[in-house]
Amino acid sequence: MIGRKGQAPADQPPGEALRLEGVRKVYGAEGNQVMALDGVSLSLPAGSFTAVMGPSGSGKSTLLQCAAGLDRPTEGRVFVDGAELSGDGEAALTKFRRQRIGFVFQQFNLLPTLSVMQNVLLPLRLAGRKADRREARAVLARVGLGERLDHLPAELSGGQQQRVAIARALVTRPRVVFADEPTGALDTRSARDVLSLLQESVRMSGQTIVMVTHDPVAASYADAVLYLADGRIVGHQAAPTAEAVAERMTHLADEVERQRTTAGA
Numbered sequence: 001m002i003g004r005k006g007q008a009p010a011d012q013p014p015g016e017a018l019r020l021e022g023v024r025k026v027y028g029a030e031g032n033q034v035m036a037l038d039g040v041s042l043s044l045p046a047g048s049f050t051a052v053m054g055p056s057g058s059g060k061s062t063l064l065q066c067a068a069g070l071d072r073p074t075e076g077r078v079f080v081d082g083a084e085l086s087g088d089g090e091a092a093l094t095k096f097r098r099q100r101i102g103f104v105f106q107q108f109n110l111l112p113t114l115s116v117m118q119n120v121l122l123p124l125r126l127a128g129r130k131a132d133r134r135e136a137r138a139v140l141a142r143v144g145l146g147e148r149l150d151h152l153p154a155e156l157s158g159g160q161q162q163r164v165a166i167a168r169a170l171v172t173r174p175r176v177v178f179a180d181e182p183t184g185a186l187d188t189r190s191a192r193d194v195l196s197l198l199q200e201s202v203r204m205s206g207q208t209i210v211m212v213t214h215d216p217v218a219a220s221y222a223d224a225v226l227y228l229a230d231g232r233i234v235g236h237q238a239a240p241t242a243e244a245v246a247e248r249m250t251h252l253a254d255e256v257e258r259q260r261t262t263a264g265a
C-alpha cells in the first residue's frame, strides 16, 4: 500500500515510475535458505520499456513478483510512482496493485467462463471503478480484437488471448505493467505481434513496462536490458539488439558457471 505517510523517497527523480532500494528476498526456513534477491536497487523512468534477463534461477521472477507487490521483499523498499508498497496487510497490498499495477503472465490467466469484454472489464470492477465498456472496447480495438468482444478465451488463438490479457492489463491505466515471459507460450509471429503491441503502448501512451524474458529477440524490443545473476544486477544495456543480448547472455552464463565451480572447488 502507500507508505505509512504516502511519501515518496526524498530524492525521487521526476518521472520515476519504479524504484527498488536494497531489495532482498530470502526463501525457506533457517538452515535451508535461498537468497533469491541480494540487495537489488534500481530506478526506472516513466515511459520506459525494460527487459530483465539472466540465467535460470537468477531471480528474475522473484524481482518481478516483489516489484509488483505479488510477493513481499524480506528487506528493502519498493516504490511505484513514488508511493511505497509497504507491509500493512494483504488487503492494502491488493488495493495498491489494483490501482497502480498491470500484470501479463506467460499463460495469459484469462477467466475461461468470461467473454473477452468481461475479462477486460474485470480489473475495473475489482478496483471499484466504473465498468466503462467504451473504454474497454477502445483498448480491445487497440490490440486488434474489437470484433471479438463476445468470444470466450478458448475460441481465440494463444496470441489473441495474450492480446486480451494485455488489454486487461492496460484498461486501468496502471503506472507500471509487469510482464513475465509474455511470449513464452507463443509462436514466433504471435510473439512479434505481442511485443510490437507492448512497444507501441510505451511509445504512444507513455506506459512503463518491465518484462522478464529468456529470449534475446524479445529483449531487443525493449529500450534497455537489466541483467541479473545470483540475485544481483550485474549489467545494463541500452538500445539492445538481439545479437548483442545473446552475446552478453552467453558470457553471463559462462561467468556464473565459472563462479559456481570456483565456489564449489
Ligand SMILES: Nc1ncnc2c1ncn2[C@@H]1O[C@H](COP(=O)(O)OP(=O)(O)OP(=O)(O)O)[C@@H](O)[C@H]1O
Binding pocket: 027, 028, 034, 035, 036, 054, 055, 056, 057, 058, 059, 060, 061, 062, 063
Ligand atoms: N517459493 C520459493 N521457495 C524457495 N525457493 C524459491 C522459491 N521461488 C524461487 N525460489 C528460488 O529462488 C531463486 C530465484 O528464482 P526465480 O524463479 O526468481 O529465478 P528466475 O531467474 O526467474 O528463474 P527461471 O529463469 O528459471 O524462471 C532460485 O534459486 C529458486 O529456486
